Amino acid sequence: MEAPSENPASPRRASCWACGSEIGAQDRYCRHCGKGQGEHIPWYYRHWGIILMTLFGLGPFSLVLVWRSPLLSRESRAAYTAAILLVTWFVAYRLYRVWTFFQAAMGDLAGY
Numbered sequence: 687m688e689a690p691s692e693n694p695a696s697p698r699r700a701s702c703w704a705c706g707s708e709i710g711a712q713d714r715y716c717r718h719c720g721k722g723q724g725e726h727i728p729w730y731y732r733h734w735g736i737i738l739m740t741l742f743g744l745g746p747f748s749l750v751l752v753w754r755s756p757l758l759s760r761e762s763r764a765a766y767t768a769a770i771l772l773v774t775w776f777v778a779y780r781l782y783r784v785w786t787f788f789q790a791a792m793g794d795l796a797g798y
Contacts, residue, residue: 703727703756731755736766746774 698711704721714726722728729735730751740748752758752766
């Protein structure tokens with residue numbers, strides 16, 4: 687009886703980007719956590735998904751999506767982080783200015 691030999695044509699192994707479990711290189715989804723692999727990554731981890739979620743939904747909380755996205759490189763993550771923080775600061779500053787404007791206007795109306 688022959689001992690099983692290493693088959694050079696055996697499928698390569700990869701690891702899941704979400705849970706780190708070993709999966710087949712051709713697997714589309716992780717068998718352990720169910721997350722999509724390769725082209726089957728959810729839309730909110732893609733460039734346009736992160737931008738949409740930042741502008742129309744999450745604001746600075748979209749940084750979680752930026753740092754968990756398997757599609758973004760380290761440089762892209764740094765650029766997205768800087769841009770999101772800059773936009774957040776700008777929006778907060780403008781809201782503060784609007785608030786002080788209305789406080790001053792209401793103070794003038796009340797006669798203080």
